[in-house]
Amino acid sequence: MGAENLKAAPVDLMFQPHPARIVRVLPQMEGHRLFQLRFVDDDAMLLFSHGPGQFVEVGIPGVGEAPISLSSPPTRQGIVEICVREAGLVTSALFRMNKGDQVALRGPFGRGFSTDLFKGHDLLLVAGGLGLAPLRSLLWTILDNRSEYGKLVLMYGSRSPDDVLFKYELLSLMNRADMQYLLSVDKDDEGIWRQYVGVVTGLFEKVELDPGNTYCALCGPPIMYRFVIREILKKKISPKRIFVSLERMMKCGVGKCGHCAIGQYYCCTDGPVFNYDEIRDVKEAL
Numbered sequence: 001m002g003a004e005n006l007k008a009a010p011v012d013l014m015f016q017p018h019p020a021r022i023v024r025v026l027p028q029m030e031g032h033r034l035f036q037l038r039f040v041d042d043d044a045m046l047l048f049s050h051g052p053g054q055f056v057e058v059g060i061p062g063v064g065e066a067p068i069s070l071s072s073p074p075t076r077q078g079i080v081e082i083c084v085r086e087a088g089l090v091t092s093a094l095f096r097m098n099k100g101d102q103v104a105l106r107g108p109f110g111r112g113f114s115t116d117l118f119k120g121h122d123l124l125l126v127a128g129g130l131g132l133a134p135l136r137s138l139l140w141t142i143l144d145n146r147s148e149y150g151k152l153v154l155m156y157g158s159r160s161p162d163d164v165l166f167k168y169e170l171l172s173l174m175n176r177a178d179m180q181y182l183l184s185v186d187k188d189d190e191g192i193w194r195q196y197v198g199v200v201t202g203l204f205e206k207v208e209l210d211p212g213n214t215y216c217a218l219c220g221p222p223i224m225y226r227f228v229i230r231e232i233l234k235k236k237i238s239p240k241r242i243f244v245s246l247e248r249m250m251k252c253g254v255g256k257c258g259h260c261a262i263g264q265y266y267c268c269t270d271g272p273v274f275n276y277d278e279i280r281d282v283k284e285a286l
């Protein structure tokens with residue numbers, strides 16, 4: 001039981017970069033921005049259809065391309081949202097761009113989270129740091145079709161209160177009765193945090209999970225996985241019910257160059273979302 005290659009990109013969206021205009025830039029915490037993009041060509045926008053957990057190659061002419069997760073849900077067509085951390089060449093060039101400027105998009109690529117498999121089941125989403133970017137796509141897919149899923153728990157860990165992504169959006173979810181929402185920060189030097197202070201695994205004692213009916217979706221820094229998975233297994237949830245999104249250096253994004261190899265798998269085509277049961281014995285996976 002693997003993650004799903006929900007919607008492979010049509011051939012021309014896969015190999016041919018299509019121009020997309022920046023329609024809005026929403027600053028997040030320091031060094032992070034949410035870019036709302038719209039394909040210049042309406043046909044490309046109509047062809048573009050993704051699943052949560054998939055990614056696009058974002059190209060800046062004359063600079064290069066970088067793989068970036070889709071942060072918007074497939075339930076909201078017309079706008080492509082990506083949440084970007086300024087890291088190197090491509091992302092710095094993107095940060096110098098403004099509303100109206102154009103980037104080039106290829107994709108969507110990879111296997112994402114299987115929402116068909118998740119339907120009718122309880123869901124635990126665990127994100128750390130920028131890992132909330134792809135999980136936001138899954139979160140809103142579930143919330144936009146709320147009656148199709150069981151109980152929903154979101155756990156999100158950040159370094160400090162200043163490092164919480166999508167702060168206002170998360171605040172807007174706080175009073176929803178149809179989900180459980182648990183936030184943690186590693187440290188709170190100014191004493192302003194009203195939720196849990198400590199690592200994200202500390203949130204597990206606050207939740208009741210039905211082991212036979214819960215699927216788990218994880219995305220965060222590599223260090224987070226080992227400890228979060230340990231907590232999930234303590235709750236008697238099977239490894240087959242755990243899905244993790246992995247990140248590797250990529251070049252082609254389409255399974256040709258071998259840059260993103262994880263044992264026998266390619267992160268770009270076999271992932272980035274993997275079933276934990278499939279990769280737990282692959283030494284370099286986690």
Ligand SMILES: Cc1cc2nc3c(=O)[nH]c(=O)nc-3n(C[C@H](O)[C@H](O)[C@H](O)COP(=O)(O)OP(=O)(O)OC[C@H]3O[C@@H](n4cnc5c(N)ncnc54)[C@H](O)[C@@H]3O)c2cc1C
Nearest residue numbers: 066067068069083084085087088089090091133247248272
């Ligand atoms: C599936 C997937 C999804 C992703 N989603 C997101 C997302 O949603 N948001 C986001 O901000 N980022 C995301 N990333 C990470 C992003 O693709 C990288 O940070 C990318 O390197 C940024 O490109 P850049 O040109 O700006 O940086 P680069 O110029 O590539 O540099 C980035 C950093 O990586 C180092 N580096 C570059 N090349 C190598 C190499 N070959 N070996 C070792 N180190 C190297 C550089 O020194 C620098 O510190 C994702 C990556 C993957 C694989």
Ligand code: FES
Nearest residue numbers: 251253257258268
């Ligand atoms: S990035 Fe080339 S094979 Fe995955």
